[in-house]
Every structure is written in C-alpha cells, then in structure tokens.
Amino acid sequence: MKFDSTTYTFTDKGNAGKIGLIVGMIGLAVSLVGLFVDAGQFYFSWLVAFAFWISIGLGGLFMTMVHHLTSAVWSVAVRRIGEAVMNALPWMTLLAIPLLFGLDKLFIWTDTDHVAADAILSMKVGYLNVPFFIVRTVIYFAVWALLAFLLKRNSLAQDKEWTEERARKFVVISGPGMIAFALTATFFCFDWIMSLQPLWYSTIYGLWFFAGGITTVMAFYAIVVLRLRSNNVLSETITVEHQHDIGKLLFAFLVFWGYMHLSQYLLIWYANLPEETAFYKDRWGAGWTTMSWILMIGGFVMPFILLMGRSAKRSDASLMTFAVWMFVVHWVDLYWNIMPVFHTETVVLSWMDLTTLVGMGGIFVWLFWMKFTNHPAVPITDPKLDASIKMVN
C-alpha cells in the first residue's frame, strides 16, 4: 500500500481488502455447504460468528459517539478507524438473513407445542414470537444504520470545511444516539442470545455483550494501528502515545467485562434460584468445565496481570499479542454463552465454527478497509488534530 502523508490519502490501497473479500467469500461459501451437512450446527456456528462481528461493529459505533460526546482530543488521530468499523456495521447486519431461515433450529420458543405445554413460556408469547422478533431486529439494525449514516455524512462534510455547526452536530447526533445504542444493543443481545434459553434471564446480559464488543474493538484498533505503522502509514500521526491509550482502554474494558461476568455470577450464586442457576449448571458439566476455566483464567486473570504494566501496552509485539488474544477470548466467551444450548453435554468443535468466523471476518476486513481507505485516514480539518498528534501520556 502507498500513502500520501501530506493529504492523508491512500494512493494505493494494497491487498488487505482483496484478500479479505476472497477469504470471506470462500469462508461463507464453504460454511453454506454445512447447511446440508448439519443444519443445527450451521445455524449455531453462524450465530456465534455473527454475534462476534456485530459486537465489534457496535464497538466502533460506541467509540465514535463517545469520542464526540467527551470532546476527546487524543482520539482524533484514530477517529477514522472507529468510523470505518461503524460504517461496516450496517452491511454486516445483512449476514443475519440466513439466520432468519433457521429460527426454528435456534430458538425453542418458536416451537408452539413446546410453548403451549410450558406455563411460563406461554406467558412470554406476547414478546417471544417470530413476527415481533423480526420487527424488533429490523428496528435495531435500522437504528444502527441511521446513526452510522448520520455520523459518516457529517464527518465527510466536515472534511471539506470545518464549521462550528458541524462540530456541534456530532454531539447532537451522539447524545440521543447513545441512548438508542444502549437500548438496541441490550435488546439485540436479549433477543438473539438470551432468548436461546427462554426461561433464563439476567438483566446485566446486555452489558456483558456490550463490554465484550468494546474490548474487542479496542483490540481491533490496536491491530490496525500496529499494522499501519509496520507499513509506515500514519506512523508520524498515530504515535506510540495513541497506542498506549488504546492499550489502556483495552485494559479498562477488559476489567469492565470481567466485572460484568462476576456481577452476573455473584448474584445468581447468592440467590440460588433454580431458573437462574440452570445457566451455570449447563456450563459446569463434564464437557464445559474446561472452557469455563479457560474463560476465567485466560480471559481475565492472565491478561489482567500481564497487561497492567506500561511497557506491555507500549511494546508493539506485546500489544499485538494481547490484541489477538482478546479476539480469541471474545470468541470463547460467545461460544461459551451460546453453544451449550446446542451441544448440551460437552464442547464439540466443528469446522463450521471456523469457516463462519473467518468468512465473516474476511467480509468485515474487506468492508473496513474499503471504508477506511476511501477517505482521508484522519479528519483533516479537525482543529484538535494537531493537539492529538502531539499528545503525550
């Protein structure tokens, strides 16, 4: 790839997008074969991968709005990374379409006989029914697409000329946008993940989903920044100080994510109500105990201790390792939350878990790279840009 560092534009976009598209197409095509091999496995694998990449897209939307709401200075230089992730989100939501054909395989509440026989489930019919479910999903996706569109339009208009009104407009969009984001992300998680076990409920579940997404999007920021720097792109603009701040936010949201997990577990453990504890009983059986330990130790304890220090975030090799590891952890987290509904006895890894994840990842990288390279890589007219470049911790 080639980069003009005076105008901050890409003169040659390199192969990242093309490779992403090819990997994505092959991955998804191979995954579709799985539909005829084992439809149940296909839909569950697809759902894990879908939730994985959607949560990262939501992270980009969140980081962009937080940036505007807090008038942050440091993140001006990396703002376009979050915006590109956010702009990939509406297209990624289209990958929900195959899932709509497998709702009966995924969700037990679609089985009318089963629901009629269950006193509690039959009282939830007003909320848990297929038409309302699809309407709600469309609303969530429309809200995200609208927010992404409004923020993107204003951002590109600002590139032509910076005005006070445009700067203000970011805040006006992001304020109500944040409330809409919180509601839609929470209910998306309730609908698509929590309702897999329709008798179980946890009010903190939406925050868990959101926290995992933000942690992983910070890991994505780190990977993008380090890859750009190793290609000598933006290396004078996005400095080790930004890298340090990204590492700090990664660490902060990792702790927040662990805190959400603990808060959910602690309350359910204390209250000891059968309909709530069932969730943990399913994940602490013969086949799932190991994965639970991996999630606890590998997902929280180990990175918490190792990523705390300053040098762990400022060293390229170290931050890259943790960023990639966070991707693994986030996938394990979603797998651990979703898959015990299908593989109730033990962990059964399938090739479809890999192909759906990598396939959607390829599409995501392609979309991201296209969105990121089409416009100047930093908001060139932003008056805070200079201060952001010179920022020191």
Place this chain on the structure above:
Amino acid sequence: MAANEAVAGTAHAPVVHGALAQFKDPADLMHAAEKMRDAGFKKWDTHSPFPIHGMDGAMGEKRSKLPWVVAFFAFVGFAGALTLQWWTSAEAYPLVLSGKPLFSHVAFFPITFAFAVLFSVLSTVIGLTFFIKQAYHHPVFFSDNFDRASDDGFFISVEAKDPQFDAQKTQDFLRSIGGTNIELLEEK
C-alpha cells in the same frame, strides 16, 4: 536541623543552599530543563503552577518505583483478606449459611477486592510520602520571588548539594540557558 548547625558553624557569611532562576513560559522551562539534564546536574528541580506534559522526560527522570510497591501491597491485601475470611468462616467458627460451602470464595470476593484496593491506596500514600521525603523543606522557600511558582512563575532550582554546584558558575549557567531573576538561595 542541618541548616541551623551550618549557620552556627559560620556565624557571619550567609549559608548558600542553592540557586534559583525564573523562566518565561512552559516551553522555555522545558528547553532549559533539557539543558540542565544534559549538563549533568543531579540535585535540581523544576517548579511550575501546573503539571507540564513531558517534563519528566526533559528532566531525565527515571520511572518511579512506586507502582511496584503498590502492586506488592495490593497482593498482600488480597491474600490477607482471603486468609482472614477463610480462618473466621471455615476454621474458627464454621457455620453453614444459606446452604453455601464454608469456604465460599465467591462471597468472599468483594471483600477480598476491597482489601486489595485499600492496601493499594494506603501503600500509595505512605510510599509516596517515603519517596518524596526530601521535599518537606526545600531551599526555594528562602526566595521571595518563588511565591509566583503557584501563580505565573516557572522556575529551576539547583541545590548546593549538587556535586557540580558552584555559586558563581551555576548562576552563569542558569543565565546562559535563558533564566532571569537569578538569585542565590541564602538563609536569612
């Protein structure tokens, strides 16, 4: 106090404790600090009304050892709280509460966490006090002009304890790096 003994020893001439120079703005102070560092001064400091980003680098300061002290005591608090709860609930007074195990590590976790935080905070305060113990009294307070360090003044002070310190040469050096209102810090 050492200073009083020194005064008693030399009854006539005032004791020189160091030199002080004022600088125009934070940028001037930062560049002067870089020159002080490069000239190899050891016992010196910069004073400004507000923290200046990058000053520790300009002064050539090493990273503080405080985080390691805090990390150690955080661990002590963590382990101590867990031990205390284990001993009281599972060893000394083993009572079954709401059907939970005697050693309920989940229930113990909030207290364990709070203890780790408490020990971190206390060790930060005590450790910081320990690391800055030389700053309780500082010769800069002999200067009247130094009051402006909490208003609009930017200063560099060099202590007489510095191995390179020489009343005349150090003042000349401070002038050469852009200092104004140069004065010797003398006990009155």
